[in-house]
Amino acid sequence: MPTRIYIQSELFPDIKFIEINDEATIEEAKHAAFALLPPGTDLTDLKLSVEDDEDGAHHGATHVKHLKKEHGIRLHLHRCLVVEVQVRYGGQVVHHKFRPAATIGRVRLWAGEKVGMSPGDIAEHVLQIAGTTEQPDVDIHIGTLTKCPQCSVTFDLVPAHRING
Structure with a gap:
């Protein structure tokens, strides 16, 4: 079943989204999110984080289905940790x-x-x-x-x- 993932970043001004299978790994979701970035973007220091996950509750998640909420998943790509x-x-x-x-x-x-x-x-x-x-x-x-x-x-x-x- 596909899940909609909404992505925000320092690297683009608007919210973007991708659809990915629930069984996809977090790493696969990360690569799909990277595909939204402008060509030639340095991906070295980019980190993917879950919306309002200040306590790191989702840090150990391995698959998209572990992050899914009622209205999809909201993620952020940024080079700053904080x-x-x-x-x-x-x-x-x-x-x-x-x-x-x-x-x-x-x-x-x-x-x-x-x-x-x-x-x-x-x-x-x-x-x-x-x-x-x-x-x-x-x-x-x-x-x-x-x-x-x-x-x-x-x-x-x-x-x-x-x-x-």
């Missing part, structure tokens, strides 16, 4: 190292808790890339926002735009 994240809010600055496959939603939740927000207040805020007006969607991986060797990104935690009426 991304240093800095979030600024109300005069506070908090830091944490996340894997490149951590989502903006996960980082926002972590940052909100670190600065003492209630869950309701966190839900009313978004992460905005410092020095810009860009507010990435909650399902975007932080690794797409930085390229190796920089491996860091700074956000401001700002109120979400409200539409009244």
Whole structure:
């Protein structure tokens, strides 16, 4: 049975996908993901990681079926093992190292808790890339926002735009 794998990377701006058999190995999925990269890309230091798998729970997975969730698999290709994240809010600055496959939603939740927000207040805020007006969607991986060797990104935690009426 085919499984859809969604892939994000520092090397391409949009989410791409492949379909691969459930019985395929993780190595086969990795090679299929590499095929999405521009020709001539140096594959030497590229690592494949599972979305929001900060504790490495999927590290020992051998086949695609071990990673499968209800809506497919979400992976990330990056040369950095971790991304240093800095979030600024109300005069506070908090830091944490996340894997490149951590989502903006996960980082926002972590940052909100670190600065003492209630869950309701966190839900009313978004992460905005410092020095810009860009507010990435909650399902975007932080690794797409930085390229190796920089491996860091700074956000401001700002109120979400409200539409009244």
